[in-house]
């Protein structure tokens with residue numbers, strides 16, 4: 001049954017003059033409507049957040065922690081309902097949707113804990129001759145209104161990664177979720193409201209990037225912008241934001257190296273999940289697999305067996321592995337990239353076509369580094385397997401990318417693993433794992449075009465606070 005949602009602004013649940021349909025990405029049916037914000041309402045939300053900040057900035061840490069802890073509990077109480085919403089609006093297979101809710105609950109739990117640790121440091125003032133007889137320390141203070149803009153692929157946990165640390169640090173938030181997946185954000189607002197978050201601390205404005213997004217980015221009272229999404233939009237945001245803090249979590253064309261001494265069965269099993277979970281629409285989805293040519297035949301055989309066993313179809317089926325892509329445009333784009341690769345000499349070892357709204361898990365062989373499926377971010381269920389014989393040269397091939405988010409290496413040789421850590425220009429190296437590994441307390445973010453700054457609750461809190469230094473003169 002279709003549900004008409006309201007949105008939370010300034011502590012009130014509102015409808016607006018205009019609504020937007022939200023569709024089930026598998027069936028195409030409308031399952032919800034949400035209220036659309038215009039520029040005026042977005043400015044009102046920012047004003048509410050700015051007013052709320054005047055008191056919330058002084059809310060004691062134990063109170064902030066209590067609300068975050070309660071939100072974490074409520075997310076788990078409502079886990080099945082919220083997972084269903086994620087499966088419907090994002091097309092994410094049930095088991096991964098449920099994972100996302102459980103991870104979001106953890107993100108809030110970590111934030112509840114970190115809220116109590118927002119301490120500063122004493123400074124060794126007398127390390128300078130000019131600082132003698134002075135007592136110095138610094139504290140971290142909340143910045144103010146945080147403008148948060150999020151993508152469609154983790155409609156709950158990527159919102160949680162902005163909202164939970166913002167609240168933990170004493171900020172207030174105006175959130176613009178992705179237009180294709182706004183309902184999870186509304187459900188999170190319901191949870192935070194029930195958890196006792198004061199009015200105006202969290203506000204949700206749904207609407208296009210050009211109106212709502214642009215208003216948030218350019219408004220002088222949004223003192224920090226935290227954005228997760230594409231390089232193109234991130235680039236626009238950094239140009240428009242002006243003098244304010246900006247965190248950008250952008251894309252990647254993630255690679256894993258499989259050395260000849262790796263446990264091939266374990267590696268292949270992880271690689272399949274990493275390439276095809278959420279139809280490859282994950283910023284750290286596995287896109288390039290470099291396999292030592294001594295073991296490529298064996299690896300590919302195990303890998304393809306597991307790909308063929310994937311269950312594709314309706315994300316609401318409890319045993320579904322791969323659901324639909326977010327929309328027809330994305331499905332057609334990925335199909336065009338696969339066809340182009342084939343025209344340039346690649347061969348299809350699995351998939352290579354759509355089945356309804358699902359693009360089948362696709363494995364390419366015989367690719368070259370200049371094909372779009374290799375050098376751009378695919379953000380779809382397509383992975384390429386490439387043979388190599390020289391380890392050092394392969395590290396250079398992994399690095400030969402505009403991106404630098406995370407990379408993986410499978411080897412039982414500690415020296416090779418540590419060489420990879422030293423040489424790879426990325427924000428994270430996963431040893432005996434794929435680049436897709438993430439838990440929510442670890443620092444997460446990329447180098448080069450993959451972005452600026454880091455998330456992961458404690459690290460996001462650092463990005464969402466200003467340092468204030470205090471010096472007491474005892475001379």
Ligand code: NAP
Pocket residue numbers: 149150151152153154158176177178179180207208209210212213214217228229230231233234236237249250251252282283284377379405445450451
């Ligand atoms: P997107 O098209 O860049 O959209 C992201 C958000 O930006 C959406 O809310 C979008 O609104 C909004 N937006 C669009 N134009 C804007 C503008 N001019 N000003 C302000 N906001 C604007 O990305 P997506 O397709 O949703 O997500 C896919 C991308 O996200 C991939 O590149 C992926 O790698 C990246 N991603 C990165 C991470 C990470 O942590 N590094 C995690 C997940 C995803 P509308 O929806 O209304 O257009």
